[in-house]
Amino acid sequence: MRTIPAADITAAVARLCIRANTVLPADVAAALDRCHAFEPWPLAGKTLGLLQDNLVQAKERNLPICQDTGMACVFVELGQEVHIEGNFEEAVHEGVRRGYGEGFLRKSIVADPLRRENTGDNAPAAITLRLVSGDRCTITVVPKGFGSENMSRLGMLKPADGVEGVKKFVVDTVRLAGPNPCPPVVLGIGVGGSFDKAAALAKHALLRPLDVKHPDPFYAALEDDLLEEINALGIGPQGFGGRTTCLGLAIEAAPTHVAGLPVAVNVSCHVTRRAAEVL
Amino acid sequence: MQYKLTTPVTREDLSPLRAGDTVLLSGTVYTARDAAHKRLMALLDAGEPLPFPVEGSALYYVGPTPERPGEVIGSAGPTTSGRMDTYSPRLLDLGQAVMIGKGARNQVVKDAVIRNGAVYLAALGGAGALMAVCVKRLEVVCWEDLGCEAVRRLEVENMPLTVILDPKGGDLYQSGPAAYLASLAEK
Numbered sequence: 523m524r525t526i527p528a529a530d531i532t533a534a535v536a537r538l539c540i541r542a543n544t545v546l547p548a549d550v551a552a553a554l555d556r557c558h559a560f561e562p563w564p565l566a567g568k569t570l571g572l573l574q575d576n577l578v579q580a581k582e583r584n585l586p587i588c589q590d591t592g593m594a595c596v597f598v599e600l601g602q603e604v605h606i607e608g609n610f611e612e613a614v615h616e617g618v619r620r621g622y623g624e625g626f627l628r629k630s631i632v633a634d635p636l637r638r639e640n641t642g643d644n645a646p647a648a649i650t651l652r653l654v655s656g657d658r659c660t661i662t663v664v665p666k667g668f669g670s671e672n673m674s675r676l677g678m679l680k681p682a683d684g685v686e687g688v689k690k691f692v693v694d695t696v697r698l699a700g701p702n703p704c705p706p707v708v709l710g711i712g713v714g715g716s717f718d719k720a721a722a723l724a725k726h727a728l729l730r731p732l733d734v735k736h737p738d739p740f741y742a743a744l745e746d747d748l749l750e751e752i753n754a755l756g757i758g759p760q761g762f763g764g765r766t767t768c769l770g771l772a773i774e775a776a777p778t779h780v781a782g783l784p785v786a787v788n789v790s791c792h793v794t795r796r797a798a799e800v801l
Numbered sequence: 802m803q804y805k806l807t808t809p810v811t812r813e814d815l816s817p818l819r820a821g822d823t824v825l826l827s828g829t830v831y832t833a834r835d836a837a838h839k840r841l842m843a844l845l846d847a848g849e850p851l852p853f854p855v856e857g858s859a860l861y862y863v864g865p866t867p868e869r870p871g872e873v874i875g876s877a878g879p880t881t882s883g884r885m886d887t888y889s890p891r892l893l894d895l896g897q898a899v900m901i902g903k904g905a906r907n908q909v910v911k912d913a914v915i916r917n918g919a920v921y922l923a924a925l926g927g928a929g930a931l932m933a934v935c936v937k938r939l940e941v942v943c944w945e946d947l948g949c950e951a952v953r954r955l956e957v958e959n960m961p962l963t964v965i966l967d968p969k970g971g972d973l974y975q976s977g978p979a980a981y982l983a984s985l986a987e988k
Contacts (some may be wrong), residue, residue: 533835563981576928586876589929628866671880702904704926756978795928
């Protein structure tokens with residue numbers, strides 16, 4: 523048994539909130555560079571250039587990349603040999619409070635969805651906890667902006683809809699979103715499971731770096747097909763028109779019921795942020 | 802075409818603008834998101850004056866991150882404008898000339914743009930650091946309790962914007978993708 527003090531979790535979450543909001547993951551920045559190099563439409567090329575300039579300005583001026591510093595989605599893979607000394611969930615929430623305060627990040631969370639009073643500190647976090655083997659604790663902070671989150675969709679398809687039905691649902695989601703989610707987008711796609719599981723898979727898929735393909739060749743090919751179809755829509759960066767509508771996407775699939783084919787698309791933007799640490 | 806404009810603007814200033822043109826905007830810009838718009842409507846309903854001169858004004862749909870000590874503003878990119886669709890036509894009819902945000906608007910807003918000779922300009926969504934560089938002064942006008950959604954007066958210099966909706970009914974979110982797809986068909 524290895525002991526991790528709750529205070530260490532708080533400190534890590536705080537650091538990760540700040541880092542994730544100021545430095546884009548290398549794979550997302552690289553995808554932006556690659557798409558810029560292949561973009562044939564002049565206005566789209568110019569727009570992608572400005573998005574790259576923004577990353578430089580954020581770094582130089584120590585500013586958040588985007589003013590929507592998001593809802594703090596915190597993914598924790600907790601080794602079952604770990605004992606946490608103190609209250610785990612409270613430690614994560616406190617890390618968010620500290621990170622968003624010290625990092626001058628925007629506080630975007632309301633305590634109740636209908637009465638809408640801002641909590642003032644961006645807590646609570648949206649925590650996803652998974653128990654894994656070993657004695658480590660891996661924390662990933664994903665600050666999720668809602669311009670793109672609002673364009674996400676979930677569909678309970680029929681098994682007969684099959685691969686084509688799933689593809690149509692995903693492509694339609696991007697078409698319906700149009701310019702709203704700040705394209706070029708990044709998509710997390712969940713297929714299978716149950717109503718809630720599909721959405722969780724979709725969110726978790728956003729953790730996979732864009733230069734890593736699905737390990738199953740069937741899904742890797744489906745990812746390639748979808749990316750090509752989406753980049754033929756013409757929406758382009760910011761919806762001004764062009765090739766680069768989507769920087770990358772990841773599918774996660776899970777066993778499902780004989781009667782169902784759930785599919786969820788979690789839409790993210792060109793500022794798809796994540797930062798991780800292993801304790 | 803690229804145009805340089807300074808607020809407050811007139812219908813004549815805006816009449817040559819077409820969807821797809823770029824604008825470098827300078828002068829005073831007021832910030833307001835949904836919560837502030839809701840309060841603006843309440844003021845109008847009560848017959849009270851608005852907290853800023855509306856004639857020829859530019860409203861930027863933004864909720865910036867808090868500024869660090871010594872800095873003018875934090876990160877300050879646009880929010881999704883569609884959430885203001887319910888409120889915008891009334892303000893346009895009262896003289897608001899420029900809306901700044903990102904994302905699609907509904908037909909009621911498009912009609913109000915044409916009727917009033919106004920424009921809807923896009924700032925770069927997700928490019929909050931880049932937009933912040935153009936802001937030279939910031940002052941909270943009212944409703945500090947709304948936090949990042951309070952109404953702020955910004956003095957901006959050469960804010961890079963793209964015309965989405967123009968006074969002639971042009972819409973870049975329709976014409977831009979269509980022009981790109983047509984260019985592929987020609988090849």
